[in-house]
Amino acid sequence: MLDRKFIVENAEAVKVNCRNRGVVADLDKLLEIESQRRAKLNQVQELNRKANEVAKSIGQTKDAGERESRKEQGRQLREEKDRCQADHDRLDQEAHVLQCAIPNMTHPDAPIGSGDHANVEVRRGRHPVRTFDFKPQDHVAIGERLDLFDLEGGSRTTGHGFYFLRNEAVLLELALQRYVLGILVGDGFTITTTPDLAQDRILHGIGFMPRGPETQVYSIENSDLSLVGTAEITLGGLYSGQTLEDSELPLKIAGVSHCFRTEAGAHGRATRGIYRVHQFTKVEMFAYTLPEQSDTMHQYLCELECRIFDGLEIPYRVIDTATGDLGGPAYRKFDLEAWMPGRGEAGEWGEVTSTSNCTDYQSRRLDTRFRTKGEKGTRFVHTLNGTAVAITRAIIAILENYQQADGSVIIPEALRPWVGKDRITPKLAGG
RNA sequence: GGAGAGGUGGCAGAGCGGUCUAUUGCACUGGUCUUGAAAACCAGAGUCGGGGAAACCCGACCCAGGGUUCGAAUCCCUGCCUCUCCGCCA
Known part of the structure; x- marks a missing residue:
């Protein structure tokens, strides 16, 4: 969320920003409520001051009658204060709700607009899109032929959108994790495995909406816990309420977690196979930085994602996401879209990773601060x-880009140490 | 799961209804002294919010949330967390 004082002082810029992002927010109402709240706050503080004064004087008063009359005065002041406080709290709550609906400000270089045409391709991966001398298949067909997924089994036990990985796909999942963790450790990240559940207030702070009809996550009944949609939630909540030292920033943490998403309202062609599923494994990077470091860190995270996919020798492009497609917390977002030759008529780009700079939007709600020595x-x-x-998307990219005319799939060299073979071939019938 | 102990400033650790504006020590910052440093001495110092050009003033904060009271770090209730012991378990 944005700072309330900032909103009041920059109302016009905030309005323009909301318009660019296609967000409807009642800013005028917020400004009105906030000014009422300020007035109430001053009243509360004044009444408190008076009541404190009275209470203090009683201890020093010897005369019994005088004490009684002061007590009565104190009682009345506290009662009046409580009424003002209740008014204030109600106004504060109202303002908070409106304030939370306002998205983050936007990086001046982010393209303005919405929809695919507004997004700007900023670079391509090191490996060009491969040309096939046969009709490339999609990952569902490849997986079926090589016995790598059981979509029906997932559906039977759990429901549509769930799956079992089988055979080499399991090894691929573990190999991908091991491959990126090696890179991350080498780059100075602290690697972690995280809880797969988090408290609703943490989800809120990160910008998710647990519970309610619009929710993107699954919630646990009779508790304040929800399954995480990404380890961003737990990694971002890790220092909630904490004050860090400027000397320990930037802090680079990576987390391995399962991700659970309801994907409410997402249907169509892209739901085929394991592209859009309700559960998958992901290794997430997270960084805490000083304000002046975040732009550089954002570029760095983007380059790291590029390095990971270049290392897998998969073609991709990088997209600078336009204002209309940014989520509330993001100040700027880059997406990596891998080439998926089996998708659509003749292949399509499909999002495989994404990196966002959320500036202080999340940390304000989660109350994560830093102290500068001497300040x-x-x-x-x-x-x-x-x-x-993101394991499932990466597996799709591997299977579709590395498929061969004979129906086999070559394992990217970077993963061979952990898969233990260089090629996936059809299982022998009856084996 | 059972029993017990405890959560107070960066840390240690007092306070048990109004002299708390939270004692004291260590660490910290500035100053005096010194060629410099140490020691000693003096002074200062938290966080959040409100007001102010500023000096500064005001409110809130002793794990969290309720309650009692004119007044709560202190008394009562609930919750959370930590530690010790026992049981159980991968």
Whole structure:
């Protein structure tokens, strides 16, 4: 969320930003409520001051009658204060709801607009799109032929959108994790495995909406817990309420977790196979930085994602996401879209990773601050997140790009140490 | 799961209804002294919010949330967390 004082002082810029992002927010109402709240706050503080004064004087008063009359005065002041406080709290709550609906400000270089045409391709991966001398198949057909997924089994036990990985696909999942973790450790990340559940207030802070008809996540009944849609939630919540030292920033953490998403309202061609599923494994990168470091860190995370896919020798392009497609917390977002030759009529780009700079939007709600030595007070850290690897999407990219005319799939060299073979071939019938 | 102990400033650790504006020590910052440093001495110092050009003033904060009271770090209730012991378990 944005700072309330900032909103009041920059109302016009905030309005323009909402318009660019296609967000409807009642800013005028917020400004009105906020000014009422300020007035109430002053009343509360004044009444408190008076009541404190009275309470203090009673201890020093010897005369019994005088004490009684002061007590009565104190009682009345506190009662009046409580009424004002209740008014204030109600206004504060109202303002908070409106405030939460306002998206982050936007990086000046982010393209303005919405839809695919507005997004800008900023670079391509090192490996060009491969040309096939046969009609490439999609991952569903490849997986079926090589016995790599059981979609029906997932559907039977759990429901549509769930799956079993089988055979080499399991090894691929583990190999991908091991491959990126090696890179991340080498780059100074602290690697972690995270809880797959988090408290609703943490989900809120990150920008998710647990519970309610619009929710993107699954919630646990009779608790304040939800399954995480990404480790961004737990990694971002990790220092909630904490004050870090400026000397320990930037902090680079990676987390391996399962991701659970309801994907409410997402249907169509792209739901085929394991492209859009309700559960998958992901290695997520997260960074806490000083405000002046976040732009550089964002570029770095994007380059790291590129390095990971270049290392897998998969063609991709990088997209600078336009304002209309940015989620609420993001100040700027880059997506990596891998070439998926089996998709659509003649192949399509499909999102495989994404990295966002959320500036202080999340840290303000989660109350994650930093202290600068020699400086008074604290400031909010900047938070950034990026996908190191989302297993299912990466598997799709591998299978479709590495498929061979004979029906086999070559294992990317970078993964062979952990898969233990260089090619997936059809299983022998009856084997 | 059972029993017990405890959560107070960066850390250690007092306070048990109004002299708390939270004692004290260590660490920290500035100053005096010194060629420099150490020691000693003096002073200062938290966070959030409100007001102010500023000096500064005001409110809130002793794990969290409720309650009692004119007044709560202190008393009562609930929750969370930590530690010790026992049981159980991968």
